[in-house]
Amino acid sequence: MAIVKGKARQNTAVSRASEGNDVYLRAMRDGALFTADWKQALILEGRGFMSNVGSFTAPATGGGSGATVLIAAGPELVISVPTGVSILPLRIEVTTALPVGAADDDEVDILIAVDQDTAHPADGVGSAEVAYNLNTLHSRASACTVRSETTTDLVGSAFDLELAHMNKVFEAYSTDLNSSGGSQWTELRLLYEPKTPPIINGPAALCVFWGGTAATTAFCAAQWLELPSSAF
């Protein structure tokens, strides 16, 4: 029977080995083992990436190519995953600046969905976005293609997994401008940060949509981990 021990290294005795060397498992002085999330490990390895849609104070208008409501063929963000590559969505935040001048019963939506069969690397056109490494010194580049604000429809898109969805309705209590009613909607923000992310194997596309019965603008920050599919 082997009794497992660690090294009590809480503050003053902490050291760091060189890459590839043996290292004592570090514990608190009461024996609780320090652990680090495997997703953080992938970021340190240079396998975490992110892209933004919208910049600083300039959000991107939702609704696909020419519309306001979100449509399946017109995502605001497309992460195209090629064959041989897999991604795991890590954290996706979409913040809408809710439309002004909304009418009673107007509705806005945010949707994150996956076409698990087709990468859509070029259809939909739109703007090319940069995929930044989440370890900002790392030289590894993403193998995915990222585009925003598609200007034409995706071809043959079929969304198999709807990972997250938010919507909000604008409800005016009265439509008489001279009577006291009440109406309100504030912000609509979707934060998708799963504890256990799905593994999306290429060819596939991870898409983010926003839009509504009134034109809706938003900012999006999408982060993901990326590995060769052979890792799974």
Next chain:
Amino acid sequence: MAILVGKAKQSTSVSRVSEDNDVYLRATRDGALFTADWKQAMIAEGRGFMFNVGAATTPVAGGGSLGSVIDLDGPDAIVKIPDGTSILPMRVEIVTSLPQGAADDDEVEILLAVDQDNLQTDGSWGTRSTVYNLNTLSSRGSNCVVDEQSSASMTDPVLDLELAHMCKVFEKHNTGANLGGVVWTELRMLYEPETLVLINGPAMLCAYWGGTVQCTGFASIQWLELPTETFV
């Protein structure tokens, strides 16, 4: 065959060894291993830091040096990361006291972003703040300097990674003499990701708040910090 055994230390037999000694891995009496998050380990080691913007009941006006809207050259808080130092933003909370006397369609927003390549060391545009260690017994100081409340413009940073963004619009139901209901409450952004982005110096972590009408806010910014050589 080696069987792994921990020590059942749940309540009455808990002990703590001295730093760098071997320690039995602690488990519940039913055999579940106690673990501690690696981020907590870093704080225990004295590598967690924070600073505040605004104090007690006194918030800080947003909008950079001259205006109310958020301005690229006027962040309201900056963590300046020197070459050879890396930080991992751990928890950033910004809460705005939404402005009184807002007009219909006024908008406020909060943004947290990173210039991953450049560091501006000139502090003449703002107020230098104090960085506190999240282990209040540790004597370790941060290599970063932090500034708040820009009073002049800095050179525009290039915001490569927009980590988090919140916005809110003020919507009046009608603008006639007999107003309907209007409301917006607080706007609070809490950025506390499960997996931390690794920002390697020279770089800046910038926080902004402001809007089409001036708003005031408080910020609490926490991060972990290590020499960059730890990650290369």
